[in-house]
Amino acid sequence: MKKLQNLLGLILLIFFLFTGNANAQNDNSYPGLDNSFTNLSSNDSISLFTGAFAFARIGGENYAGLRLQPELNFGKVGLGFDIPVYFNLQSGELYSDEFKNGTGVLRLISYVRLGRKKKDPVYLKLGQLQGESIGFGSLLNNYSNSPSFEKRKVGLSYDICVKKIVGIEGMYSDFNTASFNLFAIRPYVRPMGASGIPVLKTLELGMTYITDQDQTIRFDSESGKNEFLSDGIKAYGLDMGIRLINSRIINLTAYTHFSKLAKVKSDSLAAYQQMNAPSQNYGAGKGMGFGLNANMNVIGNLFRLNSRIERLWYTDNYLPQFFDAIYEVNKDAKILALGDASSKQGIYGSITASILDKIVVGGNLLLPDNVTEATPATLQLNLRTKDLFDKIIIEGYYTKANLVDFGDTFHFDNNSLAMLRFAYKITPVLITGMDYRWTWNQQNDGSYKADNSVMPYVALRFKF
Template sequence: MRKITLAILAITLSVLLLPQTVKSQVNFEFESSFENINQIDSVSLFSAAFGYARIGEKNYAGVRLNPELRLGKLGVGFDIPVYFNLDNGKMYTDEFKDGSGVLRMISYLSYGRKKKDPLYIKVGQLRGEHVGYGSLVNNYNNSMSFEKRKTGVSYDICIKKIVGIEGMYSDFDASSFNLFAIRPYVRPFGASEIPVIKTLDMGFTYVSDKDKSKRYDESHDINHFLKDGMNAWSVDMGITLVNSSVFNLGWYAHYSKLRKVESDSLKTYFAAPETLANYDSGTGMGIGLNANMKIIGNLFKLNARIERLWYSDNYMPQFFDAMYELNKDAKIAQLGRAEKQEGIYGSLNASILDKIIIGGNLLLPDDINETSPAFMQIHLRTKDLFDKILIEGSYSKGNLTKLDDAFKFDENSLAVMRFAYKISPFLYTGVDYRWAWVEKEDGNYKIDNSVMPYVALRFNF
C-alpha cells in the first residue's frame, strides 16, 4: 500500500508542477492506437440503455447510465448500472464489491491526448495501453471482466519539449502492488528548430508486477508465481524522418529483457519432468516504421506500423498484452518453454470521414507453435452510418497456434459487438453481443456468451 501511495503521490506532484513548466504544445508523431486515430469529440453526451442483461448465470433487467462530460481537453465518463434480478428483485451490486468499489462508476477521467499534448492523464478502465514503443507493454487491458472493471491510471507528461515521463498502474486495489510501468524519456533537441533531429526520442522502461490478489482457476489458486514479483526493462529510441501536414514517417528501435522470476513455486513447476523447461532471463529486440497519413481533413486518416522482431529463449514480445490479466501464472509458465524466434508485428488503423473507423494488429512469429503463439486484434466503429446505424465492436484472440483458428471462439477469445438503429434523433434500439470473461464470486473467470437487447436514450448537450 505504501508503494501505491508513493506512486500516486509522484504522479500528482508532477501534475501540480506542470503549470509552471509546460508552456506550449508538443507535436508527437508516434501514434499507433486505435483510440487515438479519431479526434476526441468536444461535445458532452448522455446515454442510457434500458434492457435485459445476463450476468454470470443470472438474469437482470434495468438501465445502464453512460453520461460523458467534456470541457476542452478534460473529459469524464460514467458507467452506472441500475439492474434488478428478475428472480428475486434484488438490485445488482457486484460491480462495486472489492478493489476500487464505487470508483468503478467512473469509466474514465482524462485530460489531453497521449503523445499529442504535453500533459495526458487517464484514470479508470485501461484499454489498448502501450508504454514507449510497445516492446513490453502493448495493447494492454487492465479489466478482463466488463462487470468488474478495474480502476488504473495512464499518463504522459513532457516538460519544455525535452524531458518527460510516461507510464501506467493497472489497479488501485489495496491488497497488492499490481502491474506498474514507468518510462522516463528525453528528447535532447526537442526545443530546437532543427528538422528531423528535434524529434529524436530516447527512453528507459521499467515494469514490475507483484500482484497478490486472490484468484483461482478450476483447480487451484493462481498468481503463485508472482509471489516475489516479476520485473522487466527496456531501452528504446525513435525519430521522425518525414513530418508534414498530410504525412509523417517515423523509425524506432528497442531492446528489452524479461528478468527471471525467482519463485519457489515456479521452480517446483519447472522441476517436473513433463515441463522440459530450461528457464532463465530472456531478451528481445526490434526495429520498425510507423506512418500516419491524413487526406483533406477528416476525409481519410491512416496509421500503419510494421516491426521486425528477434528474441531469445524464455522471451515473449509484448508480454504484458490484452490477455495478460487473465492468468498471469500460465503466461509466466510459457516463458520456460519459449524458444529463440523471429517474427513480425504489424498494425493498421483507418478512419473515413470520421464515420467508419476500422483497425487491427497482429503479432506473428515466423514459426507459430504452442511456445510461440500469435496474437491478433480487430476493431470497428461507425458513427451514424447512413444517419441511422451505429456499429461498434472489438475482437481479441491470444495463444493463437493456427491462423485457421483466428476466428474460432474459445477460452482465448474476447469479443464485444453492438448494433443499434436510430429510431429518432434521441432514441436507439439495438443489441449487444459479448463473448467475454466474467469473474465469479470465488475469483474464477469463466466464459460468458450473452446477447443483450436494449432501447437507449442518447443525445448531445
C-alpha cells in the same frame, strides 16, 4: 451458438478486409506511439449521456435494469461514468458485485481524463484503461486493465513532457490495496526538442521499467490468486525513435528497441516446472527490434491511415509485447508460456484506417516466422462507424491470443475477447440495439470462465 459465433466472426472479417485500405489516428506531436484507437470511446470534443435499459446474464444469473453512461468533455478535460442498476430476476436483489473489493464505488467512474496522449504536454487518465502502450510497445502494447465487463478496475495512465525536452510516461493498472499491481514507468528525453531543427528535434530516447506483484483475485482461477507472482515479475527496456517525415499528408517515424524479461523467481513456479518440465532450462529472456510507424492524411478527412511494421528478434524465455490485451486474464499462464518460448524472429504489423471519419477500422497481428504452440500469434481487430448510415450504429472489437492454427481465428474460446454492437436510432435521442459480448464472467465459486452474452436494450443518448 456456434453458428452465431461463426457468423459474428465472418462479419468482423468482412469489415476488416473490405475497409483494410481505410483511417487512423491524427498526426501526433511526438514520435511515441498512441494506440488509443482500440478504445471505442466517444469523441473527445462532445459530451454524451447514455441510459440503456437492458437484460443481462451475469455469472449464470439473469438481471434486468439499466446502465447509465454519461460522458462529459470540457475542452481537454473528460469524465466518464458507468453506473449499473440491475436487479436479479429471481431474487429481486440489486446487482452490486461491481462495487465490491478494492476501490468500491469508485468503479462508478469509468474514467477521468486531462489532455490527449502524445498531443498535449500533460496527459492523465484515471479509470478503465484500454489500448495502452508504453514507449514504442516492445513490452507493453494494446493492454487493457479490465477484460471482464462486470469487474472493471481503476488504473492510471499518464504522459508529461516539460519544455519539449524531458518527459515521463507510465501506467498503474489497478488501485487495489490487496497488492502492488502492474506498474510501468518510462522516463524519456528529446535532446533537440527545443532546438526547432527539423527531424532532429523529434529524436527521443527512453528507458522502461515494468513490474507486477499482483495478488488480487485472478480471472479464470479457482485458487483465487496468481500463484507464480508471489515475488513479482520485472521487465526492462531501452528505445529510441525519430520522425523522418512530417508533412500535411504523411509523417513517418523510425524506432528501435531492446528489452528484457527477468526470470520470475517463484517457489511455486519452480516446483511446477520441476514436476511438469524437469528438463526445461528457464531463465531471463531478451528481445530487440526495429520498425516504422506511418500516418497518412489525404485531403482533410477524406482518407487517413496509420500503419506500423516491425521486425523482431528474441531469445528463449521471451515473448514480445508480453503485457498485452489478454495479460490480465491469466497471468500464471502467460508466465508458464515463457518457459516454453524458444528463440525466434518474426513480424508485428498493425493498420488503422478511416474514410471521411465515418468508417474507422483497424487490426494488428503479431506473427512469428514459425508459429507453434510455444510461439503463438496474436490478432486484434477493431471497428467503428460514425453516421455511415442515417440511423444505424455498428462497432466492435475482437482479440484472439495464443493463435496457432489460423483456421481457429474466429473460434471463440478462453483466448478470445469480443464485443459487437448493432443499434438503430429511433429518434435522435432514443436508440435500440443489441450487444454481443464474449468475455469472462464470475461463477458462484468465485472463479471466472469464458462466456458469451447477448444484451438487447433501449437507450437514451443525447449531446449537450
